[in-house]
Amino acid sequence: MTARSVEQHAQHVAGLLAPLHERPAEEIPLGEALGRALAADVHSPVDLPLFRNSQMDGYAVDAASIASIPAVLPVRGVIAAGPAGTTTHTPGTAYRIMTGAPIPDGADAIVPVEDTEAADGQVRIERSRTAGEFVRERGSDVRKGMLLLPAGSVLAARHIAVLAAVGLQRILVRPRPRIAVITTGAELVDAGTTLHAGEIYDSNGIALASSARANGAEVVSITRSGDDPAEFRTLLAEATTTADLVLTSGGVSMGDFEVVKETLSPLGGHFGHVAMQPGGPQGTAVVDGTPVLNFPGNPVSTLISFEVFARPEIRRAAGLPPTEPEELPLAAAVTSIPGKRQFLRARRTDAGVELVSGPGSHLVAAMAWADVLLDVPADVTSLDAGQLVKVIPL
Numbered sequence: 001m002t003a004r005s006v007e008q009h010a011q012h013v014a015g016l017l018a019p020l021h022e023r024p025a026e027e028i029p030l031g032e033a034l035g036r037a038l039a040a041d042v043h044s045p046v047d048l049p050l051f052r053n054s055q056m057d058g059y060a061v062d063a064a065s066i067a068s069i070p071a072v073l074p075v076r077g078v079i080a081a082g083p084a085g086t087t088t089h090t091p092g093t094a095y096r097i098m099t100g101a102p103i104p105d106g107a108d109a110i111v112p113v114e115d116t117e118a119a120d121g122q123v124r125i126e127r128s129r130t131a132g133e134f135v136r137e138r139g140s141d142v143r144k145g146m147l148l149l150p151a152g153s154v155l156a157a158r159h160i161a162v163l164a165a166v167g168l169q170r171i172l173v174r175p176r177p178r179i180a181v182i183t184t185g186a187e188l189v190d191a192g193t194t195l196h197a198g199e200i201y202d203s204n205g206i207a208l209a210s211s212a213r214a215n216g217a218e219v220v221s222i223t224r225s226g227d228d229p230a231e232f233r234t235l236l237a238e239a240t241t242t243a244d245l246v247l248t249s250g251g252v253s254m255g256d257f258e259v260v261k262e263t264l265s266p267l268g269g270h271f272g273h274v275a276m277q278p279g280g281p282q283g284t285a286v287v288d289g290t291p292v293l294n295f296p297g298n299p300v301s302t303l304i305s306f307e308v309f310a311r312p313e314i315r316r317a318a319g320l321p322p323t324e325p326e327e328l329p330l331a332a333a334v335t336s337i338p339g340k341r342q343f344l345r346a347r348r349t350d351a352g353v354e355l356v357s358g359p360g361s362h363l364v365a366a367m368a369w370a371d372v373l374l375d376v377p378a379d380v381t382s383l384d385a386g387q388l389v390k391v392i393p394l
């Protein structure tokens with residue numbers, strides 16, 4: 001059986017995952033919007049600042065009255081930031097005013113308190129100010145109706161700040177793909193369980209779920225099946241009721257207990273080899289109308305399969321920008337397997353990109369130490385020190 005290329009399999013996966021991109025935008029509270037992508041342009045419903053206000057704690061005056069200094073002006077009152085009626089300025093007088101408080105109509109400058117001395121209902125001003133100084137004009141930041149943030153903006157705290165400042169409570173964002181994770185293997189147990197001979201901790205469940213979340217997905221369930229096809233089929237049926245995409249790990253290769261392959265092959269699943277390492281054995285299926293990606297069980301294979309096949313589609317569905325590969329020099333020469341695209345674990349150093357491990361797909365600690373995958377094309381078997389190479393940021 002000839003292996004598919006990575007590009008061919010990625011294209012096949014993209015076709016299966018097309019429904020992820022058709023889900024409608026959803027309206028959510030602003031407080032839950034961190035990291036979400038705006039589904040539509042947001043225009044400001046108001047001017048910002050909302051009203052003309054003081055930039056300093058000090059005195060609201062008219063610049064003309066303090067043109068010659070020192071000037072001594074009667075203080076007509078105190079204006080705090082907060083609910084207030086309108087006040088009107090009389091030339092030659094001052095109001096004590098706080099930062100953010102509305103400026104009296106007719107006042108055109110604020111004198112910071114540091115440049116003043118108050119006594120007996122009067123203020124002595126030691127320094128002139130020109131009209132407009134320390135005055136925050138209404139609409140000087142944004143005008144009502146102006147584009148605040150374009151569709152596609154991925155909301156960071158600063159974006160949420162301005163949406164809150166204009167008083168928006170709910171916003172329209174791209175939906176998060178709902179993902180279910182099923183791990184398989186009779187050897188798997190939860191952390192915190194006493195290990196018996198032959199057992200290992202299930203790391204792929206939490207790893208795939210974390211990968212999905214890190215790329216904008218909502219994880220609806222993480223479950224685990226032993227090697228019994230009926231058990232796996234039941235979990236799958238449950239998963240497809242809530243998920244837009246199911247990710248599985250393990251059970252896809254050439255062993256006697258390949259629960260995923262055994263269950264899904266008769267249901268029209270496709271299982272075969274992709275010319276890559278790690279991540280060679282791959283499966284795909286559509287179950288009850290829901291796409292299912294079947295990644296190999298080795299911990300590094302599972303994570304790299306996610307990076308290569310699932311991450312681009314999940315990010316796109318969530319409205320997140322793609323992770324762009326980088327070109328960096330190689331610290332030391334590298335050899336690679338002929339005929340397979342290799343994704344080697346590496347990290348950026350001052351000397352260039354450096355491998356952190358050999359190619360073994362069980363080396364889960366080395367995967368953690370990597371910050372990039374060195375992407376070696378299938379037809380390349382050696383790379384020289386200093387050569388520019390393609391890396392995929394993790």
Ligand SMILES: Nc1nc2c(c(=O)[nH]1)N[C@H]1C(S)=C(S)[C@@H](COP(=O)(O)OP(=O)(O)OC[C@H]3O[C@@H](n4cnc5c(N)ncnc54)[C@H](O)[C@@H]3O)O[C@H]1N2
Binds near residue numbers: 202
């Ligand atoms: N005769 C052949 N054997 C294998 C081939 C092959 O082509 N011919 N391919 C190898 C490659 S490459 C990979 S990758 C694995 C894929 O195997 P499966 O997807 O069937 O995965 P399992 O056999 O279930 O597990 C492989 C390995 O990973 C460990 N594992 C599985 N699930 C988890 C988990 N949730 N958390 C932590 N570790 C997990 C499992 O214990 C095994 O060690 O097949 C090769 N064999």
Ligand code: MOO
Binds near residue numbers: 298
């Ligand atoms: O291709 Mo498998 O995923 O190396 O270990």
